[in-house]
Amino acid sequence: MTTYIVAVGSYYEPVGDELPPLKKLVQETVGSNIRRVGRFIQLALIGGGRASSQLSNEAAVYLTSGSGDVEATVGVLNTIYRQAEPPRPLSFINTVSNAACFYIAQSLQLNGASSFVSSRYFTVETSLRVALLALEQGQQKAALVGAVDSVVLPIEEHRQRLRINAQTDVAEGSHWFQLVADASDRTVLATLDAVQHFTDREALSAWLAELPVEADDCLALGQSIESDEADHWLVETGLPPFNFREAPAYFKSLAGLVFCEFVRRGAGRLIYLNRDPVGRYMAVVISC
Amino acid sequence: MNVTRPRHQAVFLGAGIHSSLGNGVEANLAALKTAPQAPTLLNNTVTDEALQIPYKLLFESPLTELQHRLYRVIDDVAEQALSDAGLSESERRNMSLYLGSSSFDIGVSEADYQRQLAGESESCKALALLDPSMANLADYLVGSLGIRGEDVSFNTACTASANALLTAVAHVEAGLIDHALVVGVELYNDVTALGFYSLDLLTRSVMRPFDSARDGLVLGEGVSALVIGRDPNDGRRRFHLRGGANLCDTYSITMSNVDGSAIAEVMTRALANAGVSAAELDVIKVHGTASLANDEAESVGMHAVFSSLPRVCALKPFIGHTLGACGLNELILFYRAIEAGFLIATPGISADAGDLNVVLNQRLSSVESGCFMLNYFGFGGNNTSLIISNQVSHYGEDES
Numbered sequence: 001m002t003t004y005i006v007a008v009g010s011y012y013e014p015v016g017d018e019l020p021p022l023k024k025l026v027q028e029t030v031g032s033n034i035r036r037v038g039r040f041i042q043l044a045l046i047g048g049g050r051a052s053s054q055l056s057n058e059a060a061v062y063l064t065s066g067s068g069d070v071e072a073t074v075g076v077l078n079t080i081y082r083q084a085e086p087p088r089p090l091s092f093i094n095t096v097s098n099a100a101c102f103y104i105a106q107s108l109q110l111n112g113a114s115s116f117v118s119s120r121y122f123t124v125e126t127s128l129r130v131a132l133l134a135l136e137q138g139q140q141k142a143a144l145v146g147a148v149d150s151v152v153l154p155i156e157e158h159r160q161r162l163r164i165n166a167q168t169d170v171a172e173g174s175h176w177f178q179l180v181a182d183a184s185d186r187t188v189l190a191t192l193d194a195v196q197h198f199t200d201r202e203a204l205s206a207w208l209a210e211l212p213v214e215a216d217d218c219l220a221l222g223q224s225i226e227s228d229e230a231d232h233w234l235v236e237t238g239l240p241p242f243n244f245r246e247a248p249a250y251f252k253s254l255a256g257l258v259f260c261e262f263v264r265r266g267a268g269r270l271i272y273l274n275r276d277p278v279g280r281y282m283a284v285v286i287s288c
Numbered sequence: 289m290n291v292t293r294p295r296h297q298a299v300f301l302g303a304g305i306h307s308s309l310g311n312g313v314e315a316n317l318a319a320l321k322t323a324p325q326a327p328t329l330l331n332n333t334v335t336d337e338a339l340q341i342p343y344k345l346l347f348e349s350p351l352t353e354l355q356h357r358l359y360r361v362i363d364d365v366a367e368q369a370l371s372d373a374g375l376s377e378s379e380r381r382n383m384s385l386y387l388g389s390s391s392f393d394i395g396v397s398e399a400d401y402q403r404q405l406a407g408e409s410e411s412c413k414a415l416a417l418l419d420p421s422m423a424n425l426a427d428y429l430v431g432s433l434g435i436r437g438e439d440v441s442f443n444t445a446c447t448a449s450a451n452a453l454l455t456a457v458a459h460v461e462a463g464l465i466d467h468a469l470v471v472g473v474e475l476y477n478d479v480t481a482l483g484f485y486s487l488d489l490l491t492r493s494v495m496r497p498f499d500s501a502r503d504g505l506v507l508g509e510g511v512s513a514l515v516i517g518r519d520p521n522d523g524r525r526r527f528h529l530r531g532g533a534n535l536c537d538t539y540s541i542t543m544s545n546v547d548g549s550a551i552a553e554v555m556t557r558a559l560a561n562a563g564v565s566a567a568e569l570d571v572i573k574v575h576g577t578a579s580l581a582n583d584e585a586e587s588v589g590m591h592a593v594f595s596s597l598p599r600v601c602a603l604k605p606f607i608g609h610t611l612g613a614c615g616l617n618e619l620i621l622f623y624r625a626i627e628a629g630f631l632i633a634t635p636g637i638s639a640d641a642g643d644l645n646v647v648l649n650q651r652l653s654s655v656e657s658g659c660f661m662l663n664y665f666g667f668g669g670n671n672t673s674l675i676i677s678n679q680v681s682h683y684g685e686d687e688s
Contacts, residue, residue, distance in 0.1 A: 061536070065422070066421065067420045067421060068420055068421070068422050068443075070417055070420050073394070073416075073417055073420070073479075074416045074417050076479055076483070077397070077398065077401055077416040077417065077479070078416060080334055080335065080398075080478055080479065080482055081334065081398075081401060081402060081405055081416075082405070084334065084335045085335055086335050086482040086483070086485055086486045087479065087482060087483050087486055088486065089483070089486050089487050089542070090541075092479065092482075092483030092484075092486060092487070093483075093541055093542055093667055093668075095479060095483070096390060096443065096445050096667050096668055097422060097443040098443060098444045098445060098666075098667075098668040098670055099541060099667075099668050101444075101536065101668060101670075102536065102538065102541050102668040102669050102670075103541075105536040105538050105669070106538040109538075110536065110538070111535060111536060111537070111538065111550075111553075112535060112536065113533075113534040113535060113536065114444065114534070114535075114536035114668070114669075114670055115442060115444050115451055115534070115670075116422070116442065116443040116444055117440055117441065117442055117443075117455075118421065118422040118423045118440075118441045118443070119423050119426070119438070119439050119440055119441065120421045120423040120424060120426070120427040120439075121427075122438070123423075126438070126440055129438070130440060130455055133455075133458060133459065133462060133464070134458070136462070137458055137461075137462055139458065157413075157415055160415055160418075161415060161417060161418055161419070161420065162419070163418075163419055197384075197437065197438040199381075199382060199436035199437065200436065252421075278430065278431065278436075280436060280438070282438075
């Protein structure tokens with residue numbers, strides 16, 4: 001069966017010493033002001049809301065993040081250890097990552113399944129894989145799949161927390177995809193053809209060798225692939241790289257931005273590869 | 289590239305657990321035949337010298353060296369399940385990992401932050417939550433067990449490991465993998481302990497779900513693991529997930545809608561997914577947090593689905609509320625107890641219908657085979673209902 005991408009929604013903003021305000025964007029996107037929520041949930045509402053056109057109220061929500069709601073968790077840790085006070089109830093509740101799923105479901109009036117899923121090096125890939133299989137198996141008919149990463153100031157601490165160097169530009173991102181199993185009454189932007197896991201490089205190479213190459217294919221490589229290995233895959237596949245903008249600023253779920261930009265471009269097929277430090281790989285294939 | 293894969297029956301091949309009752313399935317089953325015990329009152333001096341938080345801590349595992357303790361316990365419990373399942377080295381290498389938790393390794397981050405704060409100076413500021421990821425714990429297990437399959441971490445509050453199980457079974461049944469290791473983890477941490485203290489949901493006595501005298505929950509530690517794989521068809525009758533459902537209730541982020549409608553809906557969907565009627569169900573394992581409103585919502589939901597309730601049992605009086613791990617902890621204790629020949633009983637707790645009209649099983653009794661519903665309802669309105677069975681099935685025919 002085919003899984004269709006019928007809407008994408010994104011928010012991407014490089015961050016300096018100040019954080020761009022989000023309240024107005026949330027209100028514009030979901031039509032109401034959601035009170036007492038932090039930046040992570042606001043970002044989720046903006047990205048999710050932008051991908052929610054004609055969304056079925058039975059759609060499942062799959063949210064992922066590279067770092068999770070750092071602001072909420074750091075806030076609670078500081079309340080406990082710096083102020084020596086128990087956390088406020090709602091602050092504690094918002095440390096649970098699926099709090100963002102709740103606010104999305106409530107704002108978009110959804111009552112389907114809802115999950116926060118994650119994998120350290122394959123954040124976006126894993127959420128898409130879980131959603132794709134649920135659609136392929138008929139467990140879900142529609143899904144809103146998104147990846148959110150926020151910045152917690154000061155910016156130097158944010159870089160230190162993420163263990164990136166002081167020169168690296170950082171960004172916030174919220175990138176979402178509306179997937180459906182039946183697109184008969186929808187405008188199709190793309191198809192999500194495959195989200196595959198590979199135990200090692202040889203398994204990926206074998207799979208790529210069987211993949212029929214088309215003239216307008218292009219290759220994108222994930223954040224964990226070093227430049228030497230990137231060259232290897234460009235040579236092995238013979239595909240041109242997908243260049244969508246000058247080097248984007250860093251956030252952990254950058255793959256979400258890559259996929260959204262490719263779908264927006266609206267032509268060709270994207271083959272995306274990523275790896276983790278132990279040498280496992282994942283591939284995502286999207287056709288427009 | 290989208291392929292139609294053959295569907296395979298996935299069964300429970302092996303289990304491991306370390307809870308407040310004991311370490312290992314057999315130790316836990318032995319303790320389940322005795323009466324539930326009151327919790328330990330744990331001194332938490334971080335915010336108040338006199339604060340005591342009721343807790344069911346892991347059996348014979350002192351709260352010291354938290355990172356080492358966490359890794360030692362999950363390694364041990366995973367090994368219990370893998371040995372029980374008899375997986376070969378190759379099968380272990382290729383299996384995928386599905387981990388559910390509410391707190392993952394936050395206790396490790398807390399200890400690190402406290403260490404930094406103790407040495408904080410003008411030139412060296414302490415920084416909370418270094419290298420954050422919900423999947424750090426799964427990443428540890430991938431390395432520790434040499435897993436080359438995929439890993440997926442679930443954080444959906446009290447339904448986390450139940451949702452991990454749903455996805456794991458789906459992946460095995462779809463033929464994507466031969467084996468899945470599902471892990472539920474919940475260990476002591478200050479954020480959870482003080483968070484629940486702030487919510488004023490805790491009792492110092494034994495939890496009494498659905499009882500007219502219920503007065504709150506006890507937090508519990510628990511780590512469990514379950515190996516899922518294709519049925520080896522060796523003549524042994526094995527438990528399997530026959531169906532399930534997960535839905536989001538948007539009534540409130542902290543409590544279920546007391547009209548029971550969202551809970552009734554997820555149970556109804558689970559029954560439909562499993563292809564069984566309410567009348568065919570033999571036992572319900574309740575979520576049963578012993579809080580006033582949530583037990584009321586669960587009761588109303590059950591009565592909306594079942595014209596008369598089948599036998600009902602509860603696990604939390606024994607092990608406390610193990611939050612994100614309760615999905616797997618309670619499933620393993622429930623199904624292994626039935627395999628061992630008894631249905632869990634909580635004598636004296638909800639012994640009569642009371643204000644919620646729910647009677648919990650009062651004495652150890654046998655159940656040989658049947659269909660069983662296990663319910664879990666969490667913060668964020670995340671509701672999951674599982675239907676498990678040990679009835680012989682011919683997958684693709686009577687249980688497809």
